[in-house]
Amino acid sequence: MKIDILTLFPEMFLGPFNHSIVKRAQDKGHVVINLYNIRDWTSDKHRTVDDYAYGGGAGMVMMVEPVVRCIEDLKSRTDYDEIIYLSPDGELLDQSHSNQLSLNQNLLLLCGHYKGIDERIREHFITREISIGDYVLSGGELAAIVLTDAVIRLIPGVLNDETSALSDSFQDHLLSPPVYSRPADFRGYKVPDVLLSGNDKEIVKWRFEESLKRTQQRRPHLLNPDELQV
Numbered sequence: 001m002k003i004d005i006l007t008l009f010p011e012m013f014l015g016p017f018n019h020s021i022v023k024r025a026q027d028k029g030h031v032v033i034n035l036y037n038i039r040d041w042t043s044d045k046h047r048t049v050d051d052y053a054y055g056g057g058a059g060m061v062m063m064v065e066p067v068v069r070c071i072e073d074l075k076s077r078t079d080y081d082e083i084i085y086l087s088p089d090g091e092l093l094d095q096s097h098s099n100q101l102s103l104n105q106n107l108l109l110l111c112g113h114y115k116g117i118d119e120r121i122r123e124h125f126i127t128r129e130i131s132i133g134d135y136v137l138s139g140g141e142l143a144a145i146v147l148t149d150a151v152i153r154l155i156p157g158v159l160n161d162e163t164s165a166l167s168d169s170f171q172d173h174l175l176s177p178p179v180y181s182r183p184a185d186f187r188g189y190k191v192p193d194v195l196l197s198g199n200d201k202e203i204v205k206w207r208f209e210e211s212l213k214r215t216q217q218r219r220p221h222l223l224n225p226d227e228l229q230v
């Protein structure tokens, strides 16, 4: 898979993409991530990417020209499955979107800044708009990092059997059960007996029941998705 990211702040990605699972996925060749600075597609000597909003009001807008030049240039070299704009008013990212996106070959992510991007970019060049939650970030970069991480861990081969995404929370519409490690008794706080019993069947049953209980308590809508009305 290839993920191309358009941003005004490529350095923001270096920490998250150079560690742990995302780093390993790149090293093993499961994913190639390219960072492109939109400023490199400006045509004026000041490398301007933002301007005042027509109609007035506070906040700058990312200009249509450099962003479109950048998208068109990259599109001439790659056939993208989706061109995604990260925005608080996009569809809310969930595990099923991540699963779907992980099946793609080429994704282009556009990170906005300031007051947003010129609407004409959204209308004519973006195929999908995604939000990572109902709160406003300073830009799309952190959202692109979250999306990229959520998608990459689902690419077959990225996780080994032990860390398999199949046991992740949400993967089967359930939250994960509690987990414990050594020691079995820490200051009198004990690990549930069943996990020490060696009885695999009982352990599977206990984990499923705990998942169900946790989901009912914390995310009941996952069990009845039709009831999620806000």
Ligand code: ADE
Residues within 6 Å of the ligand: 086, 087, 088, 130, 131, 132, 133, 134, 135, 136, 137, 138, 139, 140, 143
């Ligand atoms: N840009 C700013 N806030 C965002 C959010 N919540 N999700 C995606 N992109 C954003």
